[in-house]
Structure formats: structure tokens, C-alpha cells
Amino acid sequence: MLYVKNLYKSYQVGKVKYPVLKGIDFHVAQGEFVAVMGPSGSGKTTLLNCISCYIPFDGGSIMVGGVKLAGQDEETLAKIRNTKLGFVFQDFMLLDGLSIRENILVPRIVQGEVGRDAEQLAERLADMFGIGHIMDKYPADVSGGEKQRAAVARSLINSPMVILADEPTGNLDSKSSRIVIETFIEAKEKMEATIFMVTHDSFAASFCDRVILLKDGTIYRQVEKEGSQREFQDKLLDAIREMSA
Amino acid sequence: MTEMLNMKEMERKLQKADRKHSRLYLICNFIALTIISAFSALMCSRTVQTVFPEGGDSRKQMYAIFVMTLAGCVVFTVYAVGLFFRHKSRQLGVLMAIGASRRMLLPGLFREVFFLSSFSAAAGILAGFPFVGIIWGLFRLLLVDSSEMVLSLDFRCLFISGAFFLLVVGSACLTAWRYLKKTNIMDVIREEHINEPVRELGRWCGPAGFLLILAGGVMGYYAPLMWMTIFSAYPPFWLSVLYVPVFVGLYMVMLHTVVHGWKIQKKNRYKNIISRGMMKFQGRQTVNNMLVITLLIAGAAFAIFYLPVGSLSSLLGYRAYTCDYFYQYRADQKIPGKEAVVELAEQYHLSLKDWSEAEYITLGAGGEGDVSDKDGHFHMEYEVLQREVRVISEDAWYTLTGQQAEVLPGTYWYITNAQETNIYTYEDAKDLTNMVTRSRIDTEFAGYLHYDLMVDEIGYFVLDNEEYKMMAQGLTDDWRGRIVQFNADGKDSYPFASAFYRLFVNSFDESCEQSCTYDRVVKIRENERGKTYWMDTERGDKYKISFDQTDSMAFKMWWVYRPSFRILLINDYLRMTGVLYMMFLFVFIVCLTTALVICNTRCRTIALNNRYVFDDLKKLGAPPAFLAREVGRQCSGVFVTPSLVGMITIYLLFSGILYANDGRITSYEVIALGVCLGILVLVGVVVYFVYRSTVKTIRRQLAAFSS
Numbered sequence: 001m002l003y004v005k006n007l008y009k010s011y012q013v014g015k016v017k018y019p020v021l022k023g024i025d026f027h028v029a030q031g032e033f034v035a036v037m038g039p040s041g042s043g044k045t046t047l048l049n050c051i052s053c054y055i056p057f058d059g060g061s062i063m064v065g066g067v068k069l070a071g072q073d074e075e076t077l078a079k080i081r082n083t084k085l086g087f088v089f090q091d092f093m094l095l096d097g098l099s100i101r102e103n104i105l106v107p108r109i110v111q112g113e114v115g116r117d118a119e120q121l122a123e124r125l126a127d128m129f130g131i132g133h134i135m136d137k138y139p140a141d142v143s144g145g146e147k148q149r150a151a152v153a154r155s156l157i158n159s160p161m162v163i164l165a166d167e168p169t170g171n172l173d174s175k176s177s178r179i180v181i182e183t184f185i186e187a188k189e190k191m192e193a194t195i196f197m198v199t200h201d202s203f204a205a206s207f208c209d210r211v212i213l214l215k216d217g218t219i220y221r222q223v224e225k226e227g228s229q230r231e232f233q234d235k236l237l238d239a240i241r242e243m244s245a
Numbered sequence: 246m247t248e249m250l251n252m253k254e255m256e257r258k259l260q261k262a263d264r265k266h267s268r269l270y271l272i273c274n275f276i277a278l279t280i281i282s283a284f285s286a287l288m289c290s291r292t293v294q295t296v297f298p299e300g301g302d303s304r305k306q307m308y309a310i311f312v313m314t315l316a317g318c319v320v321f322t323v324y325a326v327g328l329f330f331r332h333k334s335r336q337l338g339v340l341m342a343i344g345a346s347r348r349m350l351l352p353g354l355f356r357e358v359f360f361l362s363s364f365s366a367a368a369g370i371l372a373g374f375p376f377v378g379i380i381w382g383l384f385r386l387l388l389v390d391s392s393e394m395v396l397s398l399d400f401r402c403l404f405i406s407g408a409f410f411l412l413v414v415g416s417a418c419l420t421a422w423r424y425l426k427k428t429n430i431m432d433v434i435r436e437e438h439i440n441e442p443v444r445e446l447g448r449w450c451g452p453a454g455f456l457l458i459l460a461g462g463v464m465g466y467y468a469p470l471m472w473m474t475i476f477s478a479y480p481p482f483w484l485s486v487l488y489v490p491v492f493v494g495l496y497m498v499m500l501h502t503v504v505h506g507w508k509i510q511k512k513n514r515y516k517n518i519i520s521r522g523m524m525k526f527q528g529r530q531t532v533n534n535m536l537v538i539t540l541l542i543a544g545a546a547f548a549i550f551y552l553p554v555g556s557l558s559s560l561l562g563y564r565a566y567t568c569d570y571f572y573q574y575r576a577d578q579k580i581p582g583k584e585a586v587v588e589l590a591e592q593y594h595l596s597l598k599d600w601s602e603a604e605y606i607t608l609g610a611g612g613e614g615d616v617s618d619k620d621g622h623f624h625m626e627y628e629v630l631q632r633e634v635r636v637i638s639e640d641a642w643y644t645l646t647g648q649q650a651e652v653l654p655g656t657y658w659y660i661t662n663a664q665e666t667n668i669y670t671y672e673d674a675k676d677l678t679n680m681v682t683r684s685r686i687d688t689e690f691a692g693y694l695h696y697d698l699m700v701d702e703i704g705y706f707v708l709d710n711e712e713y714k715m716m717a718q719g720l721t722d723d724w725r726g727r728i729v730q731f732n733a734d735g736k737d738s739y740p741f742a743s744a745f746y747r748l749f750v751n752s753f754d755e756s757c758e759q760s761c762t763y764d765r766v767v768k769i770r771e772n773e774r775g776k777t778y779w780m781d782t783e784r785g786d787k788y789k790i791s792f793d794q795t796d797s798m799a800f801k802m803w804w805v806y807r808p809s810f811r812i813l814l815i816n817d818y819l820r821m822t823g824v825l826y827m828m829f830l831f832v833f834i835v836c837l838t839t840a841l842v843i844c845n846t847r848c849r850t851i852a853l854n855n856r857y858v859f860d861d862l863k864k865l866g867a868p869p870a871f872l873a874r875e876v877g878r879q880c881s882g883v884f885v886t887p888s889l890v891g892m893i894t895i896y897l898l899f900s901g902i903l904y905a906n907d908g909r910i911t912s913y914e915v916i917a918l919g920v921c922l923g924i925l926v927l928v929g930v931v932v933y934f935v936y937r938s939t940v941k942t943i944r945r946q947l948a949a950f951s952s
Binding site for chain 2: 056078085087094095097113154
């Protein structure tokens with residue numbers, strides 16, 4: 001579903017070039033829920049932004065559903081973002097002037113006219129994630145957890161191949177975080193959604209099928225889920241401790 | 246169910262939700278366009294164009310202030326569009342992030358900015374006309390009214406407003422294009438939160454700025470003089486570039502002021518850490534705004550100083566005249582004599598006294614002049630027929646002034662005013678020529694005599710009686726003339742003065758329809774050399790005066806035989822110069838208003854950008870008084886520094902100009918400068934009130950944000 005091969009990315013600050021990603025290789029299968037973890041500056045968000053086609057990368061290749069991202073024109077990249085990818089941001093990125101229902105429908109609106117089927121899908125997603133009662137409210141009137149669930153619903157409205165989530169629980173309390181993670185799991189189980197999530201939170205990551213640990217722009221280790229969620233979290237914490245040492 | 250089903254409707258809804266930011270943008274554009282439209286309408290009006298002498302200093306100053314205001318408004322509108330897009334960028338970024346292509350967003354965004362910019366600009370242009378009409382009407386109603394004050398607009402001013410309109414719309418569309426062209430979508434999303442990168446600003450910045458101001462000022466002022474001395478050529482235009490360090494220095498001083506401040510906090514170095522810390526992230530953009538505000542305050546001060554400096558020395562000078570009525574005329578003109586004047590005065594129940602008359606002659610005087618060479622250089626050369634001068638004898642001097650002058654043969658005395666501020670001083674004549682017989686005598690400057698009424702552009706020499714007689718021999722009546730002066734016995738009569746003025750002017754024939762710039766001696770000299778005198782060419786047209794407009798300011802100021810009737814000069818002064826002064830008063834109002842609007846907007850932006858800091862401080866337990874003080878500090882930098890710099894600079898500039906005119910500050914000028922100082926205090930009070938009101942508004946907004 002998602003293939004990343006030998007990915008390189010650096011940032012230029014003045015005359016100095018700072019390499020951030022130094023040859024990243026991995027793939028995510030359909031229906032898989034994968035998290036990326038690592039210390040600050042390890043390149044997690046840069047990796048996600050490259051996959052999201054938000055920023056250009058220097059070398060290597062990224063393939064989403066068989067389509068290579070490198071070399072595509074702006075128009076095609078926009079189409080890929082709209083149809084093949086879904087996004088969930090740390091700060092929700094809902095449009096303040098639109099109601100929750102309208103926000104969920106934005107990716108469809110960008111495609112053109114919104115039909116009855118899209119509205120029904122939005123309703124179903126909202127019900128599935130427990131936000132059906134706030135559909136006509138505006139972002140300013142709902143809680144952070146509800147906003148993020150609306151963002152997840154928005155990311156699923158076009159039935160994308162991959163949902164890319166950047167620290168989706170970063171701005172939420174533990175209760176809301178859990179609800180959002182459960183939302184992802186529901187999307188994975190009921191809609192066979194493929195989820196690629198960047199997080200700092202080992203608790204959130206422990207719900208994933210696999211965790212990629214990044215260190216200094218390279219993959220330090222990949223940890224597969226075994227046992228219960230709690231056991232997996234312990235395993236993750238050990239791996240992180242080992243990486244920090 | 247949602248009613249919003251397509252992109253267009255979604256954009257419309259988002260625009261509606263964004264109307265707070267759109268309104269700010271609309272208001273900024275509207276104000277800028279109203280100001281430029283009103284200013285250009287008045288500047289290009291026939292009312293102003295007729296009164297302001299073409300090529301004159303006042304017109305140049307008016308244009309210079311207009312350019313300053315225009316620059317201020319351009320920066321202001323560019324800043325406003327930047328602010329609008331800073332708020333808009335998140336929305337654009339989110340739409341791009343979830344798959345809206347640039348091509349998809351382009352039409353809606355262009356439609357929005359085109360509508361906002363063109364609507365606000367067009368409304369501003371239209372509002373400029375009633376604005377200028379109302380202000381001018383108030384001037385006429387409350388201050389001065391005359392036939393010359395009737396506002397007659399020339400709609401060619403729309404070219405200026407039109408160009409500004411295109412600039413506003415163009416810059417808005419260009420900014421929209423720039424945002425959509427960004428390749429990094431994350432940059433677009435985070436634009437609202439991006440501040441200036443913090444670069445450490447050395448403490449040397451301010452002192453170095455002062456050095457640059459000084460160096461630029463000295464270089465800019467002396468370079469043309471040095472150029473002329475070294476190369477014997479007129480300085481090229483580009484030499485003005487040497488003034489550039491002044492502006493760079495000003496920028497550095499302001500940057501230092503907002504980032505570091507000038508107070509050395511030895512006791513409590515953490516005192517201003519919050520306000521200085523905030524400024525580290527927006528010091529440069531704040532300083533850009535402050536420079537514009539400085540320019541506008543300087544423009545306002547320059548315009549308002551024009552009133553006291555221009556009018557006080559004239560009015561005080563008229564009051565100091567020793568005679569109520571003074572005039573001179575050529576002997577070939579049939580001017581009413583004493584009997585006719587006395588008779589006219591009686592009609593107005595006025596008796597006259599102290600009547601005295603004397604004869605004068607007009608001669609050619611030698612002098613130094615710069616002669617242009619073909620290669621753009623020039624050299625100084627003594628010309629025998631350098632200029633026309635009026636000459637009186639020792640006896641005539643005594644008759645008119647009651648003062649004795651011991652003039653030795655072979656010398657001349659030059660008459661100047663009591664303050665010795667006459668800008669035309671002819672000390673270099675070595676010979677005098679009778680323009681009819683061409684007889685010539687050698688002469689030499691002996692010194693100054695003082696009589697305010699005999700100071701004009703042509704000037705008077707006093708000669709020894711015998712020498713005077715010798716030079717007068719053979720002169721025809723058009724080179725001879727009479728000087729007359731008298732006083733009103735008792736209270737003077739304005740109606741008489743007015744009637745006599747009309748009678749006097751109407752007695753001249755067309756050969757005297759000349760401005761004081763016209764020099765008959767130079768004309769003869771040039772014609773004898775086979776050349777055309779420049780005043781007889783197209784260049785001279787703008788200096789021409791006409792007997793058809795004897796009540797115009799130009800005629801009353803520049804006619805070569807203009808009389809000095811004190812009561813007329815004093816009473817007609819404001820009426821005569823009304824357009825000139827009201828124009829400058831208008832410019833003052835416009836510049837000050839624009840500066841204060843920009844101050845207000847800038848302060849609100851700073852507070853808006855730092856609202857989270859204020860909120861955090863509140864959460865950390867900062868008392869309301871502390872927060873109020875911090876808001877006040879932020880705003881005071883924006884209000885105080887540009888106001889002080891602008892006002893002090895222009896005050897010093899005016900003092901310098903007054904000093905440079907004649908190498909001294911006269912008592913009249915001291916009074917005028919005192920009045921200017923008073924005006925500055927009043928302007929300071931206005932600025933303070935706007936500052937207080939801005940601080941109050943910001944505190945209210947921050948309180949609303951926190952709650």
C-alpha cells in the first residue's frame with residue numbers, strides 16, 4: 001500500500017545543509033496500523049510531510065497504491081492527497097467558518113459537487129465515532145477530542161488508501177486520546193483503513209500493529225506487536241530505552 | 246443537512262466567517278485611498294495650482310510631502326494585504342493539505358482579493374472627494390474665505406488615485422499568487438504563527454545609526470558645495486545619494502530603540518524583558534512601520550510649521566513698517582499726484598500726513614555671476630551689466646528716512662531691512678551704467694543702510710549727490726521714477742487703501758505689466774549679444790503676472806511696482822495666502838491622521854500577535870497593572886519614538902533653514918519658532934490621547950481573548 005525506499009531529505013539553513021532523513025526504507029501493508037516513534041529531531045514529522053506531499057524530498061521514492069510521488073506535477077499531487085490519502089493533524093486543522101458536518105465533507109467538496117451519498121457517509125462516520133450530535137456545531141463550540149474525531153471522519157470521507165496522522169493525541173487529555181485511538185481502530189476494523197501515525201505517546205503506539213523507531217534520520221528498529229497491548233507498550237518502552245542509551 | 250454543496254459555496258461561507266479580517270483590510274485600503282485621493286484632488290485642483298507659484302519652493306514642498314504621504318500609504322496597504330493573508334494562510338493551507346490544487350483555489354482567492362481590494366480602493370477614491378470638500382468647506386467657513394478659496398477640482402488627479410488603485414489591486418493579487426506558489430504546504434499552514442527569525446542585534450546598532458545620520462547629513466549637505474568648488478560644475482542629481490546613510494541610520498536607531506531601548510537598567514535589568522522579548526520577533530516589521538509613521542509625522546510638522554514661519558515674519562514685518570503707505574513708479578506713468586490722493590482720502594473721511602517724495606533712477610550694476618560652459622561646468626565671471634538696480638541720492642535718502650548718510654564719491658550704500666535678512670544683497674558691484682547714454686562710473690560697496698520699505702528683489706543703492714546727478718543725466722523717463730510715502734492721520738481706512746490700490750494699479754500702462762523677476766538691464770545685455778532674454782522665452786511664461794488679476798496673490802507678491810499699503814497687506818494677508826496656508830493645514834491634518842491610524846493598527850497587530858504571551862502571563866499570575874504596563878510599553882514605542890524623531894527633526898531642520906537663510910535667527914523667527922514649539926506640544930497631546938485610547942482598546946481586546 002505504502003512503500004518508502006531510500007528516502008533522503010535535508011533542510012538548508014543559510015549556507016549549512018542539515019540532513020534529516022538518511023535513507024529510510026519501509027512499507028505498510030493494506031489494513032495495517034503503523035506508528036513511527038523517535039526522539040525530537042529524529043525526522044518523524046519530516047517523513048510524514050514527505051509522504052503527505054507537503055514538502056519535496058531530495059532522493060529516494062515513495063509509492064502510494066502503486067503511484068510514485070516523485071516527479072508528479074502539482075495537480076496530480078493534489079489529486080493524490082485528496083483521493084489516496086487522508087490526514088489527521090495534531091491541532092485538528094478544522095476550518096472555523098464551517099460546521100463539523102461541512103468540515104467532514106470538505107475533501108468531497110474539493111472534488112466537486114457533494115451528493116446525497118457523501119452526506120450519508122458523513123452521517124455514518126459521525127455516528128461511528130460518536131459525534132453525530134455535534135454535526136451542526138462549529139469547531140469553536142466542541143471539545144478537543146470531538147474535533148479530532150471529526151478530523152478522523154474527514155480523513156475517511158474519500159475512503160483513502162492511507163490515513164496519515166501527525167501526533168493525533170498530542171493536544172488531547174488521556175481520555176480523549178483513548179477515544180481517538182479507538183476511532184482509528186474502528187476505522188481499521190470496520191473500513192479496512194491503513195493508518196500511518198507519528199507519535200510520541202507509547203500508550204497510543206501500543207495499539208498499533210507495528211512501530212518504526214527512528215533515530216537521527218535512520219530506522220533504528222521496527223517492533224512488531226506481540227501479546228497484549230500492555231505487554232506491547234512495555235516492549236516498546238524497553239526498545240526506546242535501549243535506543244536512548 | 247448542509248446547504249453547502251460545492252467549492253464556490255464553501256468559499257463564500259469561509260469568506261463570511263473571515264469578515265473580521267476582511268473588514269480590517271477593507272478599512273486600511275479605504276483610509277489610504279481616501280487620503281491619497283483627497284490629497285491629490287486638492288493638490289491638482291485649479292485652486293491650488295493657480296496660487297502655488299510654478300517652480301516655487303512652496304509647490305516643491307507640497308509635492309515632497311505628497312510623495313512622503315504616498316510612500317506611507319503604499320507601505321500601509323502592502324502591510325494590510327500581508328496581514329490579511331497571514332490570517333488567510335491557515336485556511337488556504339488546510340485546503341491544500343486535503344487535496345485542493347492551486348488551480349482549484351486560484352479563481353476563488355483571486356475573486357475574493359480582487360473584490361476586496363478594488364471595492365475598498367474605489368470606495369476610498371470616491372470618499373476622497375467629499376472628504377476634501379468638507380474639510381475645505383470648514384476652512385472657508387471657520388478660517389478664511391476669499392474668491393481664490395473657491396475649490397475648483399481638476400479631475401486629472403484621478404490619474405494618481407487610479408495608479409494607486411492599480412497598485413493596491415495588483416499587490417493584493419500578487420500576494421495571493423505568492424501564497425499559492427509556495428511549494429511547502431506546511432509553511433502556508435503555519436504562516437500565521439511564523440515570526441521574524443531572531444537574530445541577535447548588537448548594542449552597537451543604535452550608536453552606529455547616529456553616526457550614519459550625522460555622516461549622511463554632513464556629506465549630503467556639503468558634497469554639492471565641494472563639488473562646485475573642486476569641479477567648477479553644478480552638482481549632478483545623483484549626489485543626493487549621499488543622504489542615504491541618514492535613512493539607514495534612522496532605521497538602525499529605531500531598531501535599537503524597539504529591541505534594546507536606550508535606558509541602561511543597572512538596578513533591574515529584567516524590568517523590560519517581556520516587552521523587549523516580544524519585539525525581538527517583530528522588531529524589523531515594527532521598525533518599517535515606525536519609519537513610515539516618522540515620515541508622516543515629519544510631513545505633518547513640516548506642513549504646519551509653514552503657517553507660523555511663513556506668516557509671522559511677514560505680519561510682524563508689515564507692522565514694523567515706519568510708513569502706512571509706500572510706493573514707487575516710473576516717471577513715464579501717469580500716477581495720481583498728492584492732490585488726487587488727498588482728495589480720494591477725503592472721500593473716505595481720512596486725512597493724510599507726513600507726505601514725502603523723492604526721485605530715483607534705474608541703472609545697470611556690475612556683479613559676479615556664474616556662466617555656464619558647454620561641458621556642463623561653470624565659472625564665475627564679472628559682468629558689467631549684471632543686474633538692474635534702483636539708485637537714490639543722499640538727499641533723497643534723507644527726505645524719505647530723515648537719516649543722514651555720508652556717502653563718499655566712488656562708493657555706494659546698499660539698503661537692507663532692520664534685521665538685515667534681505668536675501669538679495671548686492672555687495673559686488675564695481676561699476677554703474679547709465680542704460681541710455683552708457684556712461685559708466687566705478688564704484689565700491691561701502692556698507693548697509695536700513696529701511697524696511699525699500700527692500701525688494703531689485704534693491705536700492707544710495708549714491709553721493711553729485712555722482713547721482715551725473716548718472717541721471719540723459720536718462721529717459723522710463724529709467725527714472727518717484728518714491729512716495731505718507732501716513733494716515735489717525736486711524737487708517739481699509740476702504741481707502743483698497744480704492745487707492747485699484748486707482749494706483751489702473752494708472753500703469755502695459756509696459757509695466759512685469760514681474761520683479763524681469764530685469765530690463767539683463768534683457769538689453771542679452772539682446773545686444775544677439776540672444777533672447779530667458780524671461781522672453783517659454784521659460785519666463787510661468788513668472789508672468791497680469792493686469793487682469795490684480796487681486797491675485799501672484800500679482801500682489803511679484804508685480805515689480807507693487808505698493809506697500811500696510812493696512813491692506815495686514816488685512817489681505819490671510820485672504821491672499823489663504824489657499825497656500827489652508828493647503829498646508831490640510832496636509833497637516835491628512836499626514837497626522839494617517840500616522841495615527843498606522844500607529845493604532847500596528848499596536849493592535851503587536852498585541853494580537855502576542856495575545857498568547859499576555860494570556861500566559863496572566864495565567865502565571867501577572868496582576869492587571871503589570872499587564873496594562875506591558876501593553877503600554879509596547880504601544881509607547883510605536884507612538885513615542887516616531888513622533889519625537891519626526892517632530893524634532895523637522896524642528897531642527899526649520900531652525901537650520903531659518904539660520905542658513907541669513908546666518909542668524911531674527912527676533913521674528915524666534916517668535917515663529919516659539920509658536921512652532923507650542924504647536925508641537927499640541928500635536929504631542931493629540932498623539933498622547935490617541936495612544937491612551939489605543940492602549941484602552943487593546944486591553945479590552947486582550948481581556949476578551951482571555952475570557
